[in-house]
Amino acid sequence: MRVTSACVVPRCSRFRWGRAGLVCVAEKGSESAADLARENTGLRAENASLTEQLQALWAENTALGRKIAELEKKLGRNSSNSSMPPSSDTLGSPAKPESPNRKARRAMGRKPGKQPGAPGAHLAQRVDPDDVVVHAPETCTGCGADLGGAQLIGEEVRQVVDIPEPTIVVTEHRVYKLVCSCGQHNEAAFPPEARAPANYGPRVRAFGLYLLARQHLPFERAAEAMADLLGVHCSTGFLDDLYSEGAEGLDAFLEEVHRQLRASPVVHFDETPTRVGKVKHYFHVACTELLTLLHADVTRGLDAVERLGVLADYKGTAIHDRLGMYFNYTAARHGVCGAHLIRNLASVAVVWNQTEWASAMTDLLIEMKSSGEEARAAAKLRLGSKVLASFLKRYDTIVEAGLAVNPEPDGRKRDYVEKESYNLVCALRDLKSEVTLFARDLRVPFSNNQAESDLRMVKLQQKISGSFRAAQGAERLAAVRSYISTAAKHGVDALDALTALFAGEPWMPPAPIRT
Numbered sequence: 001m002r003v004t005s006a007c008v009v010p011r012c013s014r015f016r017w018g019r020a021g022l023v024c025v026a027e028k029g030s031e032s033a034a035d036l037a038r039e040n041t042g043l044r045a046e047n048a049s050l051t052e053q054l055q056a057l058w059a060e061n062t063a064l065g066r067k068i069a070e071l072e073k074k075l076g077r078n079s080s081n082s083s084m085p086p087s088s089d090t091l092g093s094p095a096k097p098e099s100p101n102r103k104a105r106r107a108m109g110r111k112p113g114k115q116p117g118a119p120g121a122h123l124a125q126r127v128d129p130d131d132v133v134v135h136a137p138e139t140c141t142g143c144g145a146d147l148g149g150a151q152l153i154g155e156e157v158r159q160v161v162d163i164p165e166p167t168i169v170v171t172e173h174r175v176y177k178l179v180c181s182c183g184q185h186n187e188a189a190f191p192p193e194a195r196a197p198a199n200y201g202p203r204v205r206a207f208g209l210y211l212l213a214r215q216h217l218p219f220e221r222a223a224e225a226m227a228d229l230l231g232v233h234c235s236t237g238f239l240d241d242l243y244s245e246g247a248e249g250l251d252a253f254l255e256e257v258h259r260q261l262r263a264s265p266v267v268h269f270d271e272t273p274t275r276v277g278k279v280k281h282y283f284h285v286a287c288t289e290l291l292t293l294l295h296a297d298v299t300r301g302l303d304a305v306e307r308l309g310v311l312a313d314y315k316g317t318a319i320h321d322r323l324g325m326y327f328n329y330t331a332a333r334h335g336v337c338g339a340h341l342i343r344n345l346a347s348v349a350v351v352w353n354q355t356e357w358a359s360a361m362t363d364l365l366i367e368m369k370s371s372g373e374e375a376r377a378a379a380k381l382r383l384g385s386k387v388l389a390s391f392l393k394r395y396d397t398i399v400e401a402g403l404a405v406n407p408e409p410d411g412r413k414r415d416y417v418e419k420e421s422y423n424l425v426c427a428l429r430d431l432k433s434e435v436t437l438f439a440r441d442l443r444v445p446f447s448n449n450q451a452e453s454d455l456r457m458v459k460l461q462q463k464i465s466g467s468f469r470a471a472q473g474a475e476r477l478a479a480v481r482s483y484i485s486t487a488a489k490h491g492v493d494a495l496d497a498l499t500a501l502f503a504g505e506p507w508m509p510p511a512p513i514r515t
Contacts, residue, residue, distance in 0.1 A: 069351070069417050125159045166230045171201075192504045204232055206498035208239050209246045213480040214494050216461040246501055247476035250483050253506050257293050257486060260512060261310050264288050266335075266444060269311070269320045270451035271300055272458060275467035276474055283478060286310040287454045291509065292485035294458070296474035301325055317441075319448050322427060322434070335437040337448035338365050341428075348421045357402040358421075361428065364394055368439045369446045376442050383439060391439060392432075399429045454485055483507075 137147055173194045177187045193201050207230060211222040219236040226232045226239075261267055271284045274296075284295045284304055297304035302325050305311055311318065311329045318332040321340040342362055349358035368391050375383055382388075402425035406418070414422060428435060438446045461477060468474045487497040487507055497507045 067415075123161065125157070129159060168231055193502075200232065200234070202499045202502035203495075204230065205242055205245075205502040206495055207232075208234065208242045209480065209498050209502075210495055212239060212243055213246075213477060214484055216457070216464045218465045243476050243480070244472070246483075246498070247479040249501055249504075249506060250479045253483055253486075253508060254293070254479060256508055257291050257482065258309055260509060261286050261288065261291055261293055262314055263512075264291070264316055266317045266319060267310060267314065268445075268448050268451035268454075269305075269318055269326060270448060270455055271304075271323075272455045273300075274458065274462055274474060276471050277467065277469060281468075281471070281474055283455060283458045283474070284308045285451050285454050287451055287485075289450065290486070290489045290512070292454045292482050292489065294454070294478035294482045294485075296471065296478045298471070302328060317437070317444055319445060319451070321448055322431060333437070334434045335444050336431055336434045338369060338435075338438060339447035339449060341365060341435065344420075344424050348424055351417055351421060353405050354402075354421045357398055357405065357425070361395075361398045361402070364391065364398060367391075368436070372439055372442055372446065381442055383442070388439060392436060395428075395432065395436065399425060399432075403429065457481055457485070 139145065140147055173190055175188045175190055177185060179185050193199075204226075208222060208226060211217045211225055212219070217225060219239050222239055223234055223236055226234055266288065268287050269285065271282050274281050274283055276298075279298070281296060281298050282300045282304060284297060286293045286308055293308070293310065295304070295308040297307060305325060311326070311332065314329065314332045316332060317335055318326060318329065319335045319337060320326045322336045327334060342365060345358045345362045349355045349362070371383060371387065371391075383391075402421070406422040406425055408414075409418065438444045458477070458481065468477075483497065483501070483506070484494050486509055488494060490509060492507055500507050
């Protein structure tokens with residue numbers, strides 16, 4: 001029996017569509033039922049295959065989505081959400097989020113730039129000029145009469161500050177040899193700077209090293225500057241010898257800096273990569289507001305920290321960027337850099353489901369920082385117990401929210417984006433005491449900016465002059481930069497400090513005053 005689509009089909013019958021319309025299978029007998037069973041099996045197999053393909057496409061699509069998110073995140077890295085230097089930011093980089101300091105300043109109603117009532121800075125006149133030139137009118141602009149004996153009724157003064165043409169001063173040292181009446185021959189000694197029949201003195205040598213280690217000029221350009229600015233014509237080999245001589249004369253200075261750092265209550269630590277030839281090296285720093293100690297090493301790890309020579313027996317507070325190796329030194333108390341955390345949180349906050357907790361933690365850290373600064377300004381050593389307890393409770397709540405949106409994925413490992421947010425919230429959970437130390441002890445700074453600042457010149461050296469050809473170049477830069485930076489922190493002019501170095505009496509940091 002054949003029926004058309006308009007027929008009413010009994011509910012107890014089995015039908016299927018054929019070429020001629022709806023066909024009743026029940027009348028075809030067992031052979032048609034077998035065909036239907038085979039067809040049903042084929043459809044089930046086809047459905048299973050399509051389901052498997054769909055699941056594979058879904059998994060591939062999900063993986064590609066995660067990969068795109070990872071690539072977008074890497075392309076979106078800049079100095080505000082990573083450890084990249086500001087110099088790496090391009091004109092095409094996305095707009096940076098408001099910095100913590102500017103955000104806090106805006107919250108207090110302060111605009112960027114010079115504040116009302118703040119003293120300005122300008123070139124001031126001197127009360128004792130080296131020369132005075134008088135300009136007087138000779139004839140009257142009205143009647144043309146001679147003004148030689150005219151009455152003086154006022155004057156206006158302007159000063160021009162300039163430098164004279166550089167002049168090389170040659171000092172000849174003559175050593176006399178005298179014979180005593182007893183027959184003994186006696187000879188005077190040359191001063192330390194007169195080391196050869198003709199050589200440059202400490203000031204010229206200091207200027208050469210200043211161009212290399214303070215202004216970071218390549219050797220060729222430093223030699224050119226010496227000739228153009230001073231009239232001193234020297235070779236790049238002479239400048240290279242200057243660098244080595246200066247570094248070798250700093251042993252006593254470096255020992256004193258080591259000693260004072262180990263006795264300091266708070267020390268900042270950090271490290272940054274560089275290149276020596278084709279090999280990756282690292283500069284390590286230990287520093288305070290008054291001391292800088294740089295060390296160049298082939299490794300970033302514990303061996304380099306040991307050779308830096310500060311943390312091994314240090315019992316004060318070490319501020320760093322939560323690199324795991326620093327926590328191996330258990331005699332020290334540890335504080336984590338808040339500025340690093342804010343950059344990490346900014347990087348995490350771009351992911352849609354991480355924004356809320358990451359932004360809340362950023363706001364909390366900034367609020368804690370501002371409260372600490374206000375308390376310090378009021379000469380307080382710590383925050384109020386209730387204020388601190390409130391901050392720490394909010395901290396725990398935010399960490400719990402961060403953990404809630406970072407569950408373990410099913411059947412796979414976390415990808416790059418997921419690892420970053422999960423690792424960060426776990427670090428905030430596990431290092432709560434270290435992260436909040438700046439709020440619990442107001443003697444501890446919020447950030448590790450001191451160390452980053454002292455390492456910045458090393459990166460500038462690499463940017464201007466390129467990589468080092470040998471490890472010796474990195475080591476002597478570390479020694480000389482330690483000297484120049486420490487002297488600058490004490491208000492000592494770099495040229496004066498370098499002149500003293502080449503005169504054989506390097507400047508030494510004064511012993512700290514204990515309060």
